[in-house]
Amino acid sequence: MKAQRLSLFGEANPSAMRTGGFIPAIKSAMGQAAKKSAFSREQILDRMNALAVSAGVRMTKGRSKVISLDTLDKWLSSEEREHVPSLLALHIFCLALEDTAPLRAWLAAFGCDVMTAEDRKLRDYGRACIEDKARAKAKRKLEDMILEEWR
Incomplete structure (x- = not known):
């Protein structure tokens, strides 16, 4: 919670x-x-x-x-x-x-x-983490598509 x-x-x-x-x-x-x-x-x-x-x-x-x-x-x-x-x-x-x-x-x-300077750093860090996860998800989706084509 x-x-x-x-x-x-x-x-x-x-x-x-x-x-x-x-x-x-x-x-x-x-x-x-x-x-x-x-x-x-x-x-x-x-x-x-x-x-x-x-x-x-x-x-x-x-x-x-x-x-x-x-x-x-x-x-x-x-x-x-x-x-x-x-x-x-x-x-x-x-x-x-x-x-x-x-x-x-x-x-x-x-x-x-x-918003303090520390708050902004934490916000930017969180945003970067979310963007990394989105890129990783897109990468996995592309890998799955490529592997499907190879089968």
């Missing part, structure tokens, strides 16, 4: 996850990523702001190219449902922490996940 990897948010109620449940999942994943990070919130903020400034982008709708610690705290708080980071802010957050968990939480709403 194939082992199944269950998602904390998506499996129990997939309809809710696809509608509104993904926002708390993303915020929770952001909070967990921040907690497990080696960076303090202030350092996370500095890293995010530096990335945004260097890219010349804004993470919020306002005029400022940087965010405040208060804004970051609201994004990381599951209780602050009205304060949701933009897609760009989520991207910058993931880059600043070098952690794709928040992105994975969002993709889970679509039944998707992030």
